[in-house]
Amino acid sequence: MFGGEGGGNSWLIILIYVALFAVLYFVLIRPNSKKKKQEQEMRNNIAIGDDITTIGGITGRIIAVKEDEDAFVIETGPDRTKMKFKKWAISSVDNVKDAPEQKTKESKLQELQEKREAKRAAKQKAKEEKEAAKNNQV
Numbered sequence: 001m002f003g004g005e006g007g008g009n010s011w012l013i014i015l016i017y018v019a020l021f022a023v024l025y026f027v028l029i030r031p032n033s034k035k036k037k038q039e040q041e042m043r044n045n046i047a048i049g050d051d052i053t054t055i056g057g058i059t060g061r062i063i064a065v066k067e068d069e070d071a072f073v074i075e076t077g078p079d080r081t082k083m084k085f086k087k088w089a090i091s092s093v094d095n096v097k098d099a100p101e102q103k104t105k106e107s108k109l110q111e112l113q114e115k116r117e118a119k120r121a122a123k124q125k126a127k128e129e130k131e132a133a134k135n136n137q138v
Contacts, residue, residue: 043087046072051094054085059094 046052046062052074053059060076060083073084 042093043090046087046090046093053091053094054089055091056089057091058083 046065048062048065050062051059052062054074058074058076060074062072063075063082064073066072066084071084071086072090073082075082
């Protein structure tokens with residue numbers, strides 16, 4: 001007598017759980033894994049001469065990278081104090097030697113934005129001309 005109703009409700013509940021898991025994945029799990037991947041890439045791409053900040057707030061310039069120990073040595077302060085840290089202690093790279101590449105990326109982004117603005121202006125102008133022609137016909 002009530003067997004048909006229970007089957008439909010169970011599929012609905014399963015569908016709700018799947019949708020909830022998908023939302024949690026895209027809101028919580030995926031961004032966190034992307035962030036960890038970017039941080040690991042940043043730590044692997046440090047080079048001598050980069051200015052960095054450690055997770056403890058110490059800032060300095062990298063003077064040596066020791067791949068076998070997974071560590072680096074920074075020089076900090078006016079007295080050129082040298083300290084050795086593990087790579088996982090890097091919080092941020094403040095400047096990178098590849099600044100010209102970044103500028104080209106920024107200029108490409110600016111060009112793209114200017115093209116979008118030009119398209120929008122052309123669409124707006126065409127729309128206004130169409131409305132003007134329509135008003136002249138009436």
